[in-house]
Structure formats: structure tokens, C-alpha cells
Amino acid sequence: MAAGGRASGRPAKKKGPSKGAGGQGRRSLEGKGATPPAEMRHWYKEKARTERIAREERGGARRPAPARQRRSEDAPEYIGGRNPVLEALQAGVPSNALYVAQRVDNDDRVRDSIRIATERGIALLEVSRDKLDRLTEGAVHQGVALQIPAYDYAHPSDLVELAQDAAEVPLIVALDSVTDPRNLGAIARSATAFGAHGLLIPSRRSAGVTGGAWKTSAGTLATMRVARAANLTAALREYREAGLFVIGLDGAGETDIGDVDLLTEPLVVVVGSEGKGLSRLVREQCDVVTRIPMQAAAESLNAGVAAGVALYEVARHRRL
Numbered sequence: 001m002a003a004g005g006r007a008s009g010r011p012a013k014k015k016g017p018s019k020g021a022g023g024q025g026r027r028s029l030e031g032k033g034a035t036p037p038a039e040m041r042h043w044y045k046e047k048a049r050t051e052r053i054a055r056e057e058r059g060g061a062r063r064p065a066p067a068r069q070r071r072s073e074d075a076p077e078y079i080g081g082r083n084p085v086l087e088a089l090q091a092g093v094p095s096n097a098l099y100v101a102q103r104v105d106n107d108d109r110v111r112d113s114i115r116i117a118t119e120r121g122i123a124l125l126e127v128s129r130d131k132l133d134r135l136t137e138g139a140v141h142q143g144v145a146l147q148i149p150a151y152d153y154a155h156p157s158d159l160v161e162l163a164q165d166a167a168e169v170p171l172i173v174a175l176d177s178v179t180d181p182r183n184l185g186a187i188a189r190s191a192t193a194f195g196a197h198g199l200l201i202p203s204r205r206s207a208g209v210t211g212g213a214w215k216t217s218a219g220t221l222a223t224m225r226v227a228r229a230a231n232l233t234a235a236l237r238e239y240r241e242a243g244l245f246v247i248g249l250d251g252a253g254e255t256d257i258g259d260v261d262l263l264t265e266p267l268v269v270v271v272g273s274e275g276k277g278l279s280r281l282v283r284e285q286c287d288v289v290t291r292i293p294m295q296a297a298a299e300s301l302n303a304g305v306a307a308g309v310a311l312y313e314v315a316r317h318r319r320l
């Protein structure tokens with residue numbers, strides 16, 4: 001008998017419809033899309049913060065600050081950095097608030113700054129490092145910044161009165177076209193060290209008492225009065241009419257500073273900018289234009305250094 005079916009002799013089962021996966025298998029093969037950029041990953045902000053703190057502690061370069069907008073004259077200033085902030089507080093610099101970064105690494109300088117601020121009733125504010133970056137305009141702040149009010153400038157005649165009240169021979173330092181606040185701060189330190197009674201600056205095209213000047217002065221601007229004149233030439237003329245002599249510092253001067261015979265008299269020492277020196281109108285108001293003798297290899301001195309040398313020579317002559 002011929003075999004008409006399967007070898008087993010069992011009837012074949014009819015295959016029914018299989019159950020579907022509902023498209024899940026196909027979707028699983030589609031993947032999760034493009035890899036997100038680093039700034040969208042959960043760990044990015046913490047990593048960036050750690051790197052930024054490390055840069056600050058090393059004193060390294062920071063991201064360039066956004067373009068600085070013109071600051072109003074009555075706007076507060078900010079001092080950043082642990083040493084400058086502590087020095088300013090110790091010197092009694094007028095202050096509105098002490099800003100401390102969140103989770104800042106406390107060292108002795110930070111603790112001392114907080115203690116002094118608390119004792120003086122200065123507001124303590126904990127802020128983000130991004131906030132400190134904006135307040136200090138991109139400067140290295142090391143997690144602390146001090147807000148100081150806008151400087152209250154004196155009148156030029158007030159500087160003479162300060163000397164008269166102290167029964168001393170007036171000594172005033174005037175700045176002609178010195179535009180770097182750090183030079184202003186350095187000159188304030190030298191003026192304090194050698195007994196000057198104040199600084200005179202023009203209201204235009206000149207550095208003012210800003211956070212950078214406070215920082216460089218190491219707190220001496222708290223005691224050194226700064227006057228501002230609408231017209232420096234007119235202010236120097238008024239000083240001469242009041243009996244003060246005016247000597248200018250300029251590399252083109254013909255008399256060495258040590259040979260000037262007016263150093264013991266009531267005096268205004270005018271310091272010009274490193275590049276341009278004294279302006280023509282200011283030079284015309286000087287009784288003597290003097291120079292600092294030095295080797296030919298050095299063409300000029302920084303304004304802050306030149307002021308320090310000249311003021312030392314004035315102080316030496318007055319002690320004789």
C-alpha cells in the first residue's frame with residue numbers, strides 16, 4: 001500500500017496565526033537618537049564649577065568678561081580677592097556688603113573677613129560664583145568680594161586745609177592723564193608713606209577711586225583724601241595763588257629732583273602719564289619741571305614708581 005501521508009502516520013497540525021509583538025521589536029531597533037552635547041549632560045555643571053574653582057586658586061586666566069558698560073558715578077564698586085578684601089576690611093574701608101560664594105573653601109582670610117564684617121555690621125550675603133563673576137566683572141575673586149560705596153571726593157581747597165589743620169607744610173600730589181586705577185592706588189600708598197596731605201585728579205580722562213584703586217592701595221585710600229577738579233589747570237593756578245609751588249615730573253625736565261630747591265616749601269607734585277608725560281597746559285602751570293635721574297637703558301618709569309621716588313626725595317629734604 002502506498003504511503004499517502006507523513007512517515008509517522010500522524011495527521012499534520014494546521015499552523016495558526018502567531019502572536020505579534022505590537023511593534024516593540026521594531027521600536028527597540030530605532031535607538032535613542034543623537035548623543036547629547038556635553039553641556040546637556042547631568043555632570044557638566046559640576047565639572048565646569050570644579051575646573052573654574054581650580055583656575056581661581058591657581059590665579060589663572062578666566063573667560064573674558066562681557067563688554068563693560070559705563071558705570072554711574074554714584075554706583076558702588078567691588079573689591080575681589082581674599083587678600084585685598086581682608087586688607088580693605090582691616091583698614092576700615094567703608095563697605096556695604098561682603099559677598100561669599102556658596103561652598104567656598106574657608107581659610108583664615110575668609111574667616112577673618114567674615115568676623116570683621118560681622119563686628120562692623122556689614123551685611124553678609126552668600127551668592128553663586130556666577131554672581132561674583134558678574135559683580136567683579138570677570139576679575140579673580142577667589143570666592144569673596146566686598147561692595148564699597150561710591151567715593152566721596154573732596155574739593156581741591158580741602159587738601160590745603162588738611163595741612164593747615166595739622167600745622168604742617170602742605171604736600172599735594174596731582175595726577176595728569178593717569179588713567180590706570182592701579183597707578184592711582186599705588187600713588188596713594190606712596191603718598192601715605194611719605195606724608196602727603198591728599199591727591200588731586202581731574203574729573204575727565206583720569207582714573208578714579210574704583211575697586212581696582214582700592215585694591216592696589218592696600219587700604220590707604222581709607223585715610224588719604226582724594227579731591228577732584230573739573231579743570232586741573234585751573235586748580236593748579238588756584239594753588240599757586242594760595243602760595244603753593246608746583247613742580248612737574250617729566251623725563252624731559254632739565255633739573256634732577258634732588259636739586260630742586262623748593263622741596264621744603266608748600267608744594268604740589270604733578271605726576272604725568274608714563275607715555276605722554278605732562279600735558280602742555282599743565283606744564284605751563286609748573287614752577288619747575290624736574291626729572292628723576294636714571295640709567296639710559298630705562299626710558300621711563302611707571303607713574304606709581306615715579307611718584308614714590310619723587311615723594312621720598314621730598315620727605316628726605318624735609319627731614320634735614
